[in-house]
Amino acid sequence: MISDIKILYHQGKQYIKDLQNAEVPGIFRGRPVISLAPVDTNKLVELCPSHAISSEPVSIDLGKCLFCGECARVFPEKIIFTKDYKISANSRDDLIINEGVDTPIRLNPNLIRKEISKIFGSSLKLRQVSAGGDNSCEWELGATNNVNFDMERYGIEFVASPRHADAIVITGPITKNMAEPLQACYNAIPDPKIIILVGTDAISGGMFVDSPAIDRAFLDKYNIDLYIPGNPSHPLTIINGLLDLTSKKKQIKKNENF
Amino acid sequence: MNHIKIKNNEAIKLAEIPVINYSEFLNFNTALLSKEENHCVQYFGFRKNNLLRLICCMADDNQGIINISSSEISIDNNESYPSFSNIHLAFHCFEREIHENFGLNYTDHPWLKPLRFSFDRFNKNSTITNYPFRQIESEELHEVGVGPIHAGIIEPGHFRFICSGEQILHLEIQLGYQHRGIEKLMISKKKLIERNMLAESIAGDTVIGHSIAYANLWESLCDFKPSEDIQFARTIALEWERIANHTGDLSALCNDIAYQLGGSVFGRLRTPIINTFQMWCGNRLGKSAISPGVNNIPFTNTTAATFSKVMYAFQLDFMEMYDKMSSLPSILARLEKTGIVSKEQSTEIGMVGMSARASNNSRDIRKSHPHDLYHLFNHKPIIKRHGDVYSRTQIRKEEILQSLDYIRNFMDEIPSATEKNMDLNPPAPNMFSLSLVEGWRGEICHCAITDEKGELMLYKIKDPSLHNWLALTLAVRNNEISDFPVCNKSFNLSYCGHDL
């Protein structure tokens, strides 16, 4: 017993107090800012592995971006990745960042269905389905539950059965072999229900978009409530996206480092 | 000669691989496997006009070489061939893949079941919904089906148990749900960076392992010798990935036996490790760290100082927690003698990596076929004797400590970064190459063949999970079904790495 307490004591305070303002350590590739500097746009568009960059105007689609950093390495005067991890959106178009624009990405309040904040404002249960996910977004979703991020403090947690869930959280590009189980899981969630896509693979198919082993028809049928980009998505991106969706603004303590 | 010997990451002309008739091919490779030092690292087929070309790669751990042999057979008239697997079960996964992809029939394969339902499989009537499970007709036994979607946040796979009361008699695992067609995409995507991104997503928990295998393989095809700083960064990253995953697994093991303190402490101890990855390369799981021909993540004295600090704090808390956990009889009661895989079984089914070493089977590419800077280490694989969940727990702790030591020693002499990166030449035409890496789960193998224009014609990927899933089914036999989760976690195998 005493040694248990000693262990606890030695851990110190591990939880991040303010998940909405914590800083990510080291290098982080979050929301990009594209300058108006003239560059060889053809070369820029060409170098991106996942066709996330377009020209006229130069833009990056965070739903397709793998956050590999190649564009910023080759064209540092044109593209920088900021440490802003709040990059979730509830409209697919809002994930497209144009040159010359440096404004935060926020959820469009008009697109949030009324029942979401009304019913799920203080408790949200999630059912995760990996449909060809590579286990990186899955790891980060798991990390939202650990003692550092502790998302459960907001009443948001993952549950074992779709019948206990309010939302389905999909990772992976959706393989043909998972299409049917995914649909069955979605059907088993009681109404009203939310669909959340986590990671580039889920949002756009990523590198797998033209693979014959993929079947994304499920996504054409439904309205997507939240897109959480990343490769994998950072736990802070995930948590802030979910908090914005359910309009949970908890007490904010400024300037807390993590 | 009926075969050619190569070293790890040695590219040869495809034409140098002798083509022998099938019965000689079978005899040669099955005879090799009768010796304990040999094991099959890759065996695959590809269409060549109206024939099927088979290439078998047998690693010799004593001599540090890989024996490559091949055969060409006709399969279009429904011919059947004797199987390797009937002599050595360790070949079963490779032959199942060849059967699934090309329709090659075997006269005597003991377990010719679908492997992963790849999109380009030969028999399209074989679908993931009609997998031929072994069934038992009995009034006293019952079946339990789990998945493909599991209770936690994990990847999908279907498990079918046959139980007598609480006791598991038989488990069959059906995989393939995660199949994304990566091997084919590696060929159709032509840009280096596209292939790099694909290699990183083979298994998102083994980003470093798979991207090193890809980078080393590619460099061997281009006849590029990576500079010391590139190899240094790769070696450290690989050991760091091992520490991160082993720590995360210890947390998961504790959670599965409802030991909350261990679950939380090991879980939070993983955080500084992956955050250090973040500081070093900009991604918690090491994505975009490794690329062929360049060093994206120079390891500087400042990096070394960060690593030292993190390692020091980590080790103190880690050891305190581990010592506590292993002193509790209620923990040991759940882990000891649970989920045993004997040494004989592990050899028979061709287990690799950490799980094989926990069953007293010394398979470790870092020692037998060293790549990058491992030849400098005189690496001694850690071996456990009992093959139970506890052995697989202990080995994680010891490998973590070993990796910490390696990194510390290594950091004494940090090679300076090369001034200018040399350009990679295009790969040479008509080549064959093979790359082995000891990832945290075990042996990763990537193989490539180029065509007459030097374009990739074939890319084969093997995650250690391909061998080890069968070990889980053997481990749980005669255990209580309530011990399944902890057995499963003690292997922590990859679904997407298997299904590709």
Ligand code: SF4
């Ligand atoms: S960081 Fe994103 S936009 Fe830039 S090259 Fe990589 S994938 Fe493309």
